[in-house]
Amino acid sequence: MxxxxxxxxxxxxxxxxxHGAAQDAMHLLVVTGLSGERSFATSFNTSASTLLTTARTRWDVAPTQAIWLAESIEAGDSGEVRGVATREAIAAAVDSLARQSAEGDIVLVVLIGHGSGEGAESRLSVPGPDPTAAEYGRWLDLLAGRRVAIINGASASGDFLPVLAAPGRVVITATRSATERNATTFMTHFTHGIASDEADANRDGQLTLLEAYDYARRAVDEAYTADSRLLTEHAQLDDDGDGKGTSDTSVPEASDGRVAARIVLGARxxxxxxxxxxxxxxxxxxxxxxxxxxxxxxxxxxxxxxxxxxxxxxxxxxxxxxxxxxxxxxxxxx
Amino acid sequence: MRNVLLMGVLITGPLAGQDATLRLDRVADAERAWAGGDREAARRWASPVAAAWERAQGGDGWSPSAHIAAGRAWRILGEDDPTAVRQALAAFDAATRLDTAGVEGRLWAGDLLLERYNAPDARVEYRAVLSRDEGNARALLGLARAASFEGSNDAAPLAMRSVAADDRYAPALHFLAQLLLESEQYDSARVVAERALALDSTLVEGWGTLGAVAWLSDDTTSFAATERRVTAILPRPAAFHVAVAEAAARHRRYADAVQFAARGAALDSLNARAWGVLGINQLRIGAIDSGRASLERAFARDPFHIWHKNTLDLLDQMAGFRTVRTARFEIVAPARDAELLGTILGPLLEEAYDSLVVRYDYRPPTPIRLELFARHADFSVRTVGLTGMGALGVSFGTVLAMDAPAARPAGSWNIGSTAWHELAHTFTLGASDHRVPRWVSEGLSVVEERRARPGWGAHASVDFLMALHGGELLPIDRLNEGFTRPTGPGQLTLSYYQASLVMEQLESDFGIGAIRRLLQGYAEGLDSEAALVAATGLGSDSLNARFTGWLKTRFAVPLAALAAGEDGVFGPSWATGQEALAVGNARAAVGAIRAAHERFPEYGGADGPLAGLALALLATGDTTRALDAISGVTTRDETAFEANQLEARVRLARGDSAAAMTALERATWISPEDVTIRRMLAEVAAARQAHDVVVRERRAIAALSRTDPLTARTDLAEALIDAGDATGARRELLTVLEAAPAYERAQALLLRARAMRNGGGTP
CATH class of the missing domain: 1.20.1280 (Monooxygenase)
Known part of the structure; x- marks a missing residue:
């Protein structure tokens, strides 16, 4: 030669x-809904806070590109919570992300809390009227051209998936249907995985959304097994836009996971x-x-x-x- | 004979709406043929009756006694046909509806339900009978059998009531004989069985009990004579051999049980009970494949038998289990748990084997199979066929079964001492040719636990002291009843500790040779009295007197405190001390709690004064005395998890990492899946260059790290490198890097391991 x-x-x-090693610009919206009990409030707020800290410290997300809306302004440490998670505030936050992000940017929307309803009427409980899955779908449409991922870690979140599914969009729900109504643990494991090196399955220093999802799903499964409890939350992911979620993306017949594998959350x-x-x-x-x-x-x-x-x-x-x-x-x- | 004939008479005579040629009385003949294994004759006589009842639209217009005859016929046909069983119940129910004042329909229904393993519904029928006829011997016997089926202690008193109600009721006498046999009262069992057979010589199971007594007493002449007599009455007495097999199994002579059950199955290849007993006992001696095959045959004939069904379901599940092999053990566990259990129990069992070989001068055949179950219900099925068994482990000889850590709440038991205990049974059963009685075997197993590690095994408890003070402990010659017929769980627990003290005292006074001679005596067929004399030169009365004196000396202080009549064992200062501790007055607490402790200084339970004293002393800053107190707990309470953690922390703070390691090791046996404790132990061991401990703990952590195995396996690889095992490290690192080739820490370690293997030492 x-x-x-x-x-x-x-x-x-x-x-x-x-290619792929440099961090793409990322924008983050975290919504924590009504907790109902102190223990849930602690759990929701810890997950949200961990997400924001990780985004800031490990993913180089600027504070202006990360928004946390919570059930009350006092939910997080000083200045962490941008506003109360009302229907209007969530809509405005998505609109803001649409305006400040550029084509190709990663926009990550994370919903944490208690879910209810079914199908397009599925909801996350927030202060005031609860927006429906269909409304979230319309708001996400404002983000056309971005690489959008929405994670609904709430109970009964499964029916969000077919409503929000779209080509190129990653939709993750903590449950596989609206009937799984028990409080979920998915977000606790998800945030633990991304905040440590544990979720980086191949230890290449580039944590992908797919790795984070797989880690959390396995951790949920393991925690239930270790406690000899029946698994009451089955997380699923859709990113081929067909509205049919995949739980275990590692099986050969899985049709989902390819888009999530290209969304790098943190990289050297x-x-x-x-x-x-x-x-x-x-x-x-x-x-x-x-x-x-x-x-x-x-x-x-x-x-x-x-x-x-x-x-x-x-x-x-x-x-x-x-x-x-x-x-x-x-x-x-x- | 009398009872069967009477029943035959009852169902003869003109019956409205029935075929005049129908021989209802042949149902009794059918039952006799059935009991003797002649199915063809039984069906030939029973079928016409059942068919006539069916043709008559469920015996429409039949009399109550005719319905009962039909039900009995259906019962015979129902041996392998669930539909026929339902018909039998319908016929018995019809009899009850027609004769509301009568009890026969309910009695037959109860018997059938119990025969089909439905004790709760059977009990309803028997109770209904007793509400009309409180002295009904058959209903009382039914309740006794239901109680026995469910493992209740009520079986014996109910059987006694049945016999009292009718002392010529052979089935009740026979059942009583069975209970006596179970509690190893061979002479009484033989006498009562003979009385039952004198009343009804066709009671084939009665012959079985008589045969079992002879066999278990090593009286081969009587056994052969019994076998000849039953064969003269019933040419193919499968039930006789099955009854002996069941008795042998109850006395832990599982290989004998297999032999007898196989003879029963050979005599009657359609006998579900024979195949079932054969299968269960084949599994107990480790013949898993043939055990499964036998159980499949039993289940095909009798799908109602919940034990067989549960066991077959469990065997299906066990197909996914993993086996970890060591030099002399096969550890079989759910795939998820196998690596951890192999890592921690493998070395322990090997150590125990070596220790016990020396103790008992006996070497059990290997491999010894230890099965562990992540669900207690599965362990229970494996051991008694049903869920709900309370024990932690069982030894069948060279097959052991135990709960895995997930089966019970962490901190509630000690997996290490349990494994050691069960393996000790393997030695005592083997050395005695499976003839050692429960009390000796259990006593020695507890002694071995205590010898294995300070803190393991039963220690003096408040309940024991109270029983000693109240004169409630069983004398040595009746100590076995504490295991075979305990008055409750409390007596069982006391009996374990008491038996261990008897064995401890025997060894103390006469040496380990006496224990070996005792086991040898049993192996030679001696009963406990003779075996004790052969081992020590003293009979149970003398030994009991010595033992009682020894106990009184050993527990003189707490007995004196109790005799003084103050409040409770620990006196009022215990409450005073706890209150002082609660309000932060540590100095006052120390004085009061110490006073409480000194009333029963042998007690080291984590709920007692020593633990409180340790906390109070720590609060005063006196760590030296606090450690004395806390180690009094950790060396006497095998489940004192928090006390061990506390001891480890205090010892580390004082720079005593060797003693801290010991405490942490104890904690790992109490909560084996606690990764935090294992990490702490690995780190302390690493600081002390205790590489074998580090490697073991890192391996255990790797087995437990199911969501982040890469980090844990890399830690293990590093521990292996530090221990000089470059080959083992390479194996782990290749596994890690195959999944994550970019993992830099593992890469660096791979280069280190490679340098070591190439002779470069540890870079």
């Missing part, structure tokens, strides 16, 4: 390496030097080889497979070591 070709390839790899900064970019590209290629090897695992005996896997993983580890050494020389790791 000529030197010119090599330079061109490295440049190409650099472009490839940066893009590389600053061509050497690092090249190493990253090599590492990514090796990771692809690991994936290819995994797919052909049944062709190997256990020992040969482990040896082949180790060879690739050691090569990856060595690239990582080199990257960190370069970054250290350049003035500190990201």
């Amino acid at each position: 000529s030197a010119r070709c090599m330079v061109a390839l490295v440049a190409l790899l650099f472009v490839g390496a940066t 900064a893009a590389p600053v030097s061509p050497q690092v970019a090249a190493l990253l590209a090599e590492r990514r290629a090796l990771e692809g080889e690991v994936e290819a090897l995994r797919r052909t695992r049944d062709r190997y005996d256990a020992e040969s497979y482990a040896d082949a896997l180790e060879t690739l993983l050691v090569a990856i580890a060595e690239r990582t070591q080199a990257i960190r050494a370069l970054e250290a020389r350049a003035g500190g790791a990201p």
